[in-house]
Amino acid sequence: DARVTQTPRDKVTEMGQEVTMRCQPILGHNTVFWYRQTMMQGLELLAYFRNRAPLDDSGMPKDRFSAEMPDATLATLKIQPSEPRDSAVYFCASGLDGVEQFFGPGTRLTVL
Amino acid sequence: KQEVTQIPAALSVPEGENLVLNCSFTDSAIYNLQWFRQDPGKGLTSLLLIQSSQREQTSGRLNASLDKSSGRSTLYIAASQPGDSATYLCAVRPGSDMRFGAGTRLTVKP
Numbered sequence: 001d002a003r004v005t006q007t008p009r010d011k012v013t014e015m016g017q018e019v020t021m022r023c024q025p026i027l028g029h030n031t032v033f034w035y036r037q038t039m040m041q042g043l044e045l046l047a048y049f050r051n052r053a054p055l056d057d058s059g060m061p062k063d064r065f066s067a068e069m070p071d072a073t074l075a076t077l078k079i080q081p082s083e084p085r086d087s088a089v090y091f092c093a094s095g096l097d098g099v100e101q102f103f104g105p106g107t108r109l110t111v112l
Numbered sequence: 113k114q115e116v117t118q119i120p121a122a123l124s125v126p127e128g129e130n131l132v133l134n135c136s137f138t139d140s141a142i143y144n145l146q147w148f149r150q151d152p153g154k155g156l157t158s159l160l161l162i163q164s165s166q167r168e169q170t171s172g173r174l175n176a177s178l179d180k181s182s183g184r185s186t187l188y189i190a191a192s193q194p195g196d197s198a199t200y201l202c203a204v205r206p207g208s209d210m211r212f213g214a215g216t217r218l219t220v221k222p
Contacts, residue, residue, distance in 0.1 A: 004155075033210070043201070043212040056209055091155055100146065101210065103156040
């Protein structure tokens with residue numbers, strides 16, 4: 001049963017700390033998306049990769065957020081330094097050529 | 113900029129009722145539209161994907177339609193069950209990204 005996996009599932013940290021979230025896309029998928037979900041804003045696209053190359057990261061605050069794909073089986077989203085307003089659920093999704101997206105379970109981030 | 117709206121925001125129905133969830137989008141130039149289900153504290157589960165050239169898709173008790181010209185999609189759920197209780201989101205692909213509606217929170221009462 002192929003699934004997108006994300007770690008950690010929950011993260012509580014203090015303001016100013018670095019946070020790294022990891023995602024393992026479904027094997028064979030060539031597109032990876034990072035989303036953030038909050039009650040106020042709903043689901044927002046942060047970054048999008050195709051064949052490991054970043055195609056769109058316009059939704060991401062560049063001064064503190066960075067997204068990478070070191071290899072085809074791992075995508076990372078890093079926040080440095082973290083702020084309370086970054087508290088949200090972060091989802092990773094993968095797909096084939098960006099047609100249909102399959103979501104991971106999310107990482108719930110709380111920044112105190 | 114593509115805007116996606118879902119009405120109603122919340123819906124409560126008795127078990128067994130047929131129901132329709134609505135999704136509207138402002139720009140008809142889309143590649144596809146996808147309906148998702150999200151249970152509390154969980155990720156999104158893909159329900160149906162409609163390509164821009166298609167008019168509808170069916171899966172079990174679910175039927176989704178797409179009218180690009182009017183910027184509308186509906187998700188029809190037949191014979192609703194308490195297990196259908198969740199938030200339903202629609203999303204459109206205007207380009208490389210995906211735009212989501214705020215969702216309809218459905219409660220099916222036994």
